[in-house]
Amino acid sequence: MKKKERHQLLRELVQQEVIQKQEDFVDILKKRGIDITQATISRDIKELQLIKVPAQEGGYQYNLPPEMNYNISKKLARLMKDAFVSIDTQKEFVLIKTLPGNAFALGTLIETAKYQEVFGCISGDDTVLIICRDEDSAERFQRRIISFI
Template sequence: MKKKERHQLLRQLVQQETIRKQEDFVAILQDRGIEVTQATISRDIKELQLIKVPAKGGGYQYNLPPEMNYNISKKLGRLLKDAFVSIDTQKEFVLIKTLPGNAFALGTLIETAKYQEVFGCISGDDTVLVICRDEDSSNRFQRRIISFI
């Protein structure tokens, strides 16, 4: 199972099930025939920014962070206003430079927004490479990003 698919499944699980510890994720996924380690789940929890909230029967359970419910466009705009450095295109590629430490969040927001122009993203510490469907899509996407700034 690819990371993106696993992240989507983990988001669903925390909304549908009471998951109190990382081992619960591992057990549920293994019951579904998906082999995963506790270390992988630990990284996924960090990347998804899952939080622990009080559970009904006492103790705590994993949940999505409250900000996941906010408008993605507003979050994108805020992040771009705070961390944008530059943007450039080459054919179907859009390269966005940010202040250090911001590119991963930007790439995640772009993928979460599910823009039609975007095929996928690769994020580093201060750079997001957005792979668009074609050259026209990359130009439209660049204009979209600039409109946030």
């Protein structure tokens, strides 16, 4: 697994799971078939600037830094201005083309934003397929994305 993909996965994990220590990351990734060391996780945590916040169950858990939690629209707008190539819709599908290496980040930002129109995303290297709830949602979502450009 490439570093960029691993970082994205770690970002998703801290939003979905209660992860209290580095070994929790290692265990979760091993269950998913990804062999990784605690030392690599330690470096990733520093690079991602993950922080520890109080957990509801007591103790502390890893979380994204505040900037990453609150500036999704700003990051999405910046990424769209920097990497956008094209957008098209067909029924409930929206297909966004980006410069190579940017689609995975775009898909993650879209899913993190939790837009009501979006059912889910599939991201590759330069393409994001957004599955919307219906055709009207796809058209609204396309207009929303175009407004970022």
